[in-house]
Amino acid sequence: MARTREFNEDQALHQAMLLFWKKGYEATSIPDLLQVMGISRSSLYDTFSDKQTLYIAALEHYKKVSFNRQVILEQASSVRAGIQQFFEQHITSAYDTSLPGGCFVTNAATTLESRDEKINELIKTSFLNLEQAFCELLEKGRQSGELDKTTDVKAWSYLLLNLHQSINIMAKADQDQQRAKEMISFVIAAI
Secondary structure, three states: OOOOOOOOHHHHHHHHHHHHHHHHOOOOOOOHHHHOOOOHHHHHHHHHHHHHHHHHHHHHHHHHHOOOOOHHHOOOOOOHHHHHHHHHHHHHOOOOOOOOOHHHHHHHHHHOOOOHHHHHHHHHHHHHHHHHHEEEEEEEEHHHOOOOOOOOOOHHHHHHHHHHHHHHHHHHOOOOHHHHHHHHHHHHHHH
């Protein structure tokens, strides 16, 4: 007869996500995880197999529970309004002091010494999906006449993706979110 779980897996995974996000993969120990997750060592291994599998599950959990700002881009009535709203939400989240700071996916991309293929794929897919959402909105604006027909939507999409990532990093180092907002206003005016 299978033993029933004596903990809420989603809550435990959420706590693991926050710890990995704050400390990074290498600096997070199994005892740290057991403490914040409120589970036994056997429960951790029975449920998640090992630390790396738990880390991947935490990254996937982050993508599910984090506010899906891409919907803002998909539903935007205009290019500039959509990008403005997207970055307002993003900056607020990146600088939220109740969270570990920046973005868990960005942190994973910049701090892991060696990543396995699945982690690389999760990071790459996350970045590509956001770049594609920017590209689709910009293309809509080009087709509607909001943007000049010669606008290089691929270059702008890549620039916006990189601004998104740089805000994540700057939020960890510099708590002046007003500068990030001013930068985005400057970029939006130039599109």
